[in-house]
Amino acid sequence: MKKRILVLCGxxxxxSTAMFEIIDDFCKREHIQxxxxxxxxxxxxxxxxxxxxxxxxxVVSITKVPAAVKVKVINGIDLxxxxxxxxxxxxxxxxxxx
Amino acid sequence: xxxxxxxxxxxxxxxxxTCMADTLYKSGLVYREYGKACIDREExxxxxxxxxxxxxxxxxxxxxxxxxxxxxLRFPKDIPFRRMDDPDQQVNCKMAFCAAMDSGNGHLExxxxxxxxxxxxxxxxxxxxxxxxxxxxYLERRLFxxxxxxxxxx
Numbered sequence: 193m194k195k196r197i198l199v200l201c202g203x204x205x206x207x208s209t210a211m212f213e214i215i216d217d218f219c220k221r222e223h224i225q226x227x228x229x230x231x232x233x234x235x236x237x238x239x240x241x242x243x244x245x246x247x248x249x250x251v252v253s254i255t256k257v258p259a260a261v262k263v264k265v266i267n268g269i270d271l272x273x274x275x276x277x278x279x280x281x282x283x284x285x286x287x288x289x290x
Numbered sequence: 291x292x293x294x295x296x297x298x299x300x301x302x303x304x305x306x307x308t309c310m311a312d313t314l315y316k317s318g319l320v321y322r323e324y325g326k327a328c329i330d331r332e333e334x335x336x337x338x339x340x341x342x343x344x345x346x347x348x349x350x351x352x353x354x355x356x357x358x359x360x361x362x363l364r365f366p367k368d369i370p371f372r373r374m375d376d377p378d379q380q381v382n383c384k385m386a387f388c389a390a391m392d393s394g395n396g397h398l399e400x401x402x403x404x405x406x407x408x409x410x411x412x413x414x415x416x417x418x419x420x421x422x423x424x425x426x427x428y429l430e431r432r433l434f435x436x437x438x439x440x441x442x443x444x
Contacts, residue, residue, distance in 0.1 A: 202335030202374060206401020234335070254375045255335060269375040273341040274409035 195288050198248040199230040199268065202255035208232065211252060211271050218281045224288055233257065250287050252280075291358040291396075292319060293433070295426040298363060303371045303386075304329055307348050310361040310388035319359035320350075320390045327354045328388065338371030338381040343414040346371040346386040347404070349397070358396055361388040362417070362429065384418060403433055 199215065201208035208230040219226045229248075233255050236245055242260035245251060251261065252268040266283055270276045294313050300306040311325025327350035337347040346369075368382035387404060391397040407413040416428055 202337075206398050207374075207405060209398055210402050210405045256375070256377055267375055269340065272405050272408075273339070275342070 194225050194227050195249040196247075197226055197228045197284070197288075198245060198251045199228060200233055200245070200251055200253040200255060200257065201230075202233050207254055207272060211254065211268050214271050214277065215252065215281070215284065218284070222285065224285065226288060250284065252284065291360065291391075291400075292317060293426050293429045294359065294361040295422045295429065296361065296363050297366065297422055299366045300363075300369055303332065303346065303369055303383075306346075306363055306365070306369050306386055307332060307388065310348070310363050310386065313361050313363075314359055314388065314390050317359065319355065319357045321354050321356060324350050324354040324390065327351060332371075336372035336374055336377050338373045338383060339408065340373055340375075340381045341408045341414075342411060343385075343408075343418065344368075344371075344381045344383045345408065346383045347374075347389065347401070348386060349389040349391075352392055352394060352397070355390045355392045358392045359390045360400065360429070360433070361390070362386070362425070363388065364418070364422075364425075400433070407432065 199208045199212045212230045216228055239260045242258055245261050246263050248263055251263055251265045253265055254269045257265050264287055270280050296313055298309055300309055307328045308325050311328055314320045328348045331350055332348050339345050364385045370380040371383050373379045373381050389400055391400055420428055
């Protein structure tokens with residue numbers, strides 16, 4: 193089954209879209225079958241909503257996630273800072289293959 | 291979309307946001323409550339961006355905006371902002387880009403454009419070095435290519 197990634201930013205303006213495109217390009221390049229969604233943490237308040245986040249295999253976030261999030265969270269900030277995007281992508285790849 | 295560039299020494303990130311919000315307000319681009327909305331948002335979702343040159347990207351909901359604009363405030367002395375990826379840490383920012391966009395899509399396009407440019411050392415260098423008036427022209431040319439492309443495409 194295809195793994196599912198959730199790309200998460202704080203207020204949902206731009207940065208998750210930028211990360212989404214980078215991860216999507218990478219997965220296509222590497223022929224990794226994956227389904228990617230993006231969202232803003234602003235939309236996930238409370239434990240109930242965190243269940244939605246927990247339904248994903250991996251979360252790539254540039255914002256601090258609530259403690260109720262139990263799935264693997266990768267800090268995606270370096271995808272957009274210009275420092276070490278490859279390392280983040282490698283980490284995503286490793287998690288997807290786990 | 292209007293671009294405003296200012297340079298001012300500020301004592302804190304709140305003062306910096308207030309300064310940008312006042313500038314946008316005086317130009318008729320935002321409502322008076324815009325500054326407070328930016329500060330409230332920054333408290334919950336900080337925007338300190340630890341890039342090649344650290345910057346902050348404060349903004350508020352579109353409902354506080356009359357007309358799209360962007361205010362760049364360059365700090366003679368670094369101002370610490372909390373990091374967007376870890377609010378427990380701070381990053382000393384050289385400047386802040388305060389975005390006031392009147393649509394969600396406008397916000398998205400501007401942020402994508404800014405984030406792409408933040409990976410370009412030449413862009414960052416120009417932002418840090420150019421005199422204020424020249425920087426305003428530079429930003430107008432540099433940042434709105436995307437807008438023109440959309441216009442041509444439709």
